[in-house]
Amino acid sequence: MIKYDKLWETMALRGITQYMLVKDYHVSKSLLHRLRNNQGVNMNTIDTLCTILHCNIEDIATHYDGDEE
Structure with missing residues (x-):
């Protein structure tokens, strides 16, 4: 399972x-909904977020095996 908890922390650090x-980066509200609910997104989305936030993938997402959290 992929979780996007780090995304919100990274966004806060970057202001x-x-x-x-x-409004400024034209990210859809439905994409934000998917991220908030840890649903699947494609790698182009992750690439776009990394570019906007000037960060690495690990600053956005964390992979958990099975039921591990």
Whole structure:
């Protein structure tokens, strides 16, 4: 399972809000919904977020094996 908890921390450190992602970077609200609910997104999305936030993949997502959290 992939979780995006680190995304919100990285956004806070960079001073970027969800509102800014929608209005300034044209990220869809449905994509934000998927990220908030740890649903699947494609690698192009992760690449875009890394570019916006000037960070690495591990600053956005964490992989957990099975039921491990």
